[in-house]
Every structure is written in structure tokens, then in C-alpha cells.
Amino acid sequence: MAKKYTVLETWIVNETKPEGSSSTEQTYERMSQQGGGRLPVIDVPMDFREESHFYDEARIRDFAAHLAGADDVLDVGPGDGWPLLRIAPFFRTVTGVEPSQKRIDVCQANAEKLGLSNVTLKRMSVTELDLPDSSFSGAVAGSSIEQTADPYLALSEVFRVLKPGAKFRVSFEPFDRLDKGFSEDLFLTETEDSLGYHYVLKHHQPPWERNYLVKFNKTEGVKESFARLTDLIERLGPNPSQNPELGLQFLERHQGDIAGSTWYELEHFTSVTMKETLEEVGFTDVRIAFSAAVLARTMWPRVKDSDLTEEQTKHVLQGLADVAVRMDAPAGLGEPVVATKPS
Numbered sequence: 001m002a003k004k005y006t007v008l009e010t011w012i013v014n015e016t017k018p019e020g021s022s023s024t025e026q027t028y029e030r031m032s033q034q035g036g037g038r039l040p041v042i043d044v045p046m047d048f049r050e051e052s053h054f055y056d057e058a059r060i061r062d063f064a065a066h067l068a069g070a071d072d073v074l075d076v077g078p079g080d081g082w083p084l085l086r087i088a089p090f091f092r093t094v095t096g097v098e099p100s101q102k103r104i105d106v107c108q109a110n111a112e113k114l115g116l117s118n119v120t121l122k123r124m125s126v127t128e129l130d131l132p133d134s135s136f137s138g139a140v141a142g143s144s145i146e147q148t149a150d151p152y153l154a155l156s157e158v159f160r161v162l163k164p165g166a167k168f169r170v171s172f173e174p175f176d177r178l179d180k181g182f183s184e185d186l187f188l189t190e191t192e193d194s195l196g197y198h199y200v201l202k203h204h205q206p207p208w209e210r211n212y213l214v215k216f217n218k219t220e221g222v223k224e225s226f227a228r229l230t231d232l233i234e235r236l237g238p239n240p241s242q243n244p245e246l247g248l249q250f251l252e253r254h255q256g257d258i259a260g261s262t263w264y265e266l267e268h269f270t271s272v273t274m275k276e277t278l279e280e281v282g283f284t285d286v287r288i289a290f291s292a293a294v295l296a297r298t299m300w301p302r303v304k305d306s307d308l309t310e311e312q313t314k315h316v317l318q319g320l321a322d323v324a325v326r327m328d329a330p331a332g333l334g335e336p337v338v339a340t341k342p343s
Ligand SMILES: C[S@@+](CC[C@H](N)C(=O)[O-])C[C@H]1O[C@@H](n2cnc3c(N)ncnc32)[C@H](O)[C@@H]1O
Pocket: 023, 024, 028, 034, 035, 076, 077, 078, 079, 080, 081, 082, 083, 097, 098, 099, 100, 103, 124, 125, 126, 127, 141, 142, 143, 144, 145, 147, 148, 149
């Protein structure tokens, strides 16, 4: 299907001539923290009265339960440490492969803060793993495979470094439930040298994403304009086509301060296309399996006002994860996939 261009995108392409980049370089290297700096345990103390914390623990136990029996586990693209640092207590060693030096630095600092001694971080792309065949007895990926330039190669490399019989639990940003059409997003970043205007365009069916960064010189005037833009995005929502003052008007007004631009494109997945790709790569027993977080959702109304201790809550979630491991999910819900390297 022909790829359409929005008016804003056409302006960025014609006026700023973006150079090709990657998600690592353009997005993850520029973020100060991931998850809004609110990752439970990693950034803030676990609080089971918070619904999102309850689901986070369910997701962690889901990864661990699918890999039960593994000792050395690979995490693809852990960013600031999710799920790497949270699953570390369940295994002998955990290794994160992450191409962004910024994310590695943050993740390393988080590992030290948590006192974890079985975590190794390697600065490398999953599409080019400098690791021997059959090194790991399990692998996980959290929203990272679809952030690589070549997801097929990424999955092939995970396959290569897994031992026969090892399991791979993959969660991803699912495009299953999105209606036909586009969605747009806008977010801002700041580094030492530049202010970043990021425009993201997602096409739902078939699923892909184009991502642009327009870099601005950090003059006092541009800093003030970015502060006003932050406020406008909060009030109006991040949709520059509906609100031209966030889009074309802003870029045209500040065109003289543009210091360069880059772009990249991503291929996204539904649970069915993730399953099919894993099978193409050679994995067997590939299943779409309900995340324990889905079961946790049904449980939340009962536990939220209970007087369960933290230990008892973890015990409940472990039970849910052990059940979820065996529950196949129907296609179309965007549930994660689990696959096995044949023996
Ligand atoms: C959406 S973030 C997810 C981070 C973390 N797993 C989480 O769920 O919070 C995607 C991560 O994938 C990493 N990534 C991008 N390209 C990669 C590649 N080629 N190999 C390994 N990781 C990559 C990014 O640097 C980033 O940390």
C-alpha cells in the first residue's frame, strides 16, 4: 500500500532534508529517563496500592514464569532496566544488549542502586550480537524488537544465541486493536547542544511508523518557545494536524533556528505477525499467551482495598503468572508471544 505523507511531514522533508537515523540515536540517546522516571522499584518504591505497580509486578512475574528453569537470560533493549533489573532476582545471570550508551549508563546506575550483582550490560545491537551461539537458556524483549531497523534479523540473532530448548518471551507495542488510519504524536527533548522537536506518525494497518527529529539551536528565544509549546501540548494534546500552532506554524516561525533533522522508519507488529515472524526464523511451539497483567486486571478490584501484605500480593501475582503461562490468547488482542528454540 502506498505510504501517505501528512502536510507537516512534507514540510519537514522538503524544508529540512532529514538524514537517515535510528531509534537509538534519534530517540533513546536523547531521553533523560524512560517510563517518565516512574518505573516501580527502579525509579520509585513499589507500592501495591497503585494499580500500575500491581500490573508491573504481574508483567515481571509473567516473564520469569515463562522462562522457569532458565539460568542465564538475555534481555533485548532493556533501556533503563525494564524488565532486566526486575527479573534479575529470578535467574543466575541476566545480560542486557542495548545500543544506546545513555541508556546503558542509566541502567548501570540503576543496577548499582538496587545492589544487583548478576547483571551485565553490553553495548550492542541485537541485529549484530557479538556473542557465541547457544549462550543463553532464556530471552525476553520488552517493546524493543520493533524499535530495531531489521526485526527479522533481530529475532534471528536471538534464535542463534539461545540454547536448544530455550524460551523467548516477547512483548511489543501491539497494533492489533487499531482501526485503519493514522495517529500522530509530538514530544520534545533537550540535550546539551539542541532542543528536539519529535514528530511521530503511526500508520495502523499495515503497521508502521515514521519518526522525525527537527533539532533547534538553544537560543533564549527558542528555549522560551519550547516552554510555551510544552504547555500547549499538555493543554491541547500532541496532535499537530488538528492544532497547527503545534505544527506548521511553530516550525515556520522558528525555521531560522533549525540546526538539522533526522528520521527513521519502524515496522510494527500484531500478535499474529510476531508469531509468524518467529516461526519463519525457526522457533517452534510459538504461542500467543495471555499476559499475567490481563489476569491481574480481573483481580485488582478484589485486592486494591484488601490488607494483603507485599509478600502476599507477590504470592497472588506469582499464582496468576503460573496460570497465564498455560493460557493461549486469541489473535487480535495484541497479547505477547512465547517461542521455543527446537532441541
Ligand atoms: C521502547 S524502549 C523499551 C525499553 C525497555 N525494554 C522498556 O520496556 O522500558 C526500546 C529500547 O530498545 C532499544 N533498541 C533500539 N534498537 C535496538 C537494537 N538494534 N538492539 C537492541 N536494542 C535496541 C532502545 O535503545 C530502547 O532502549
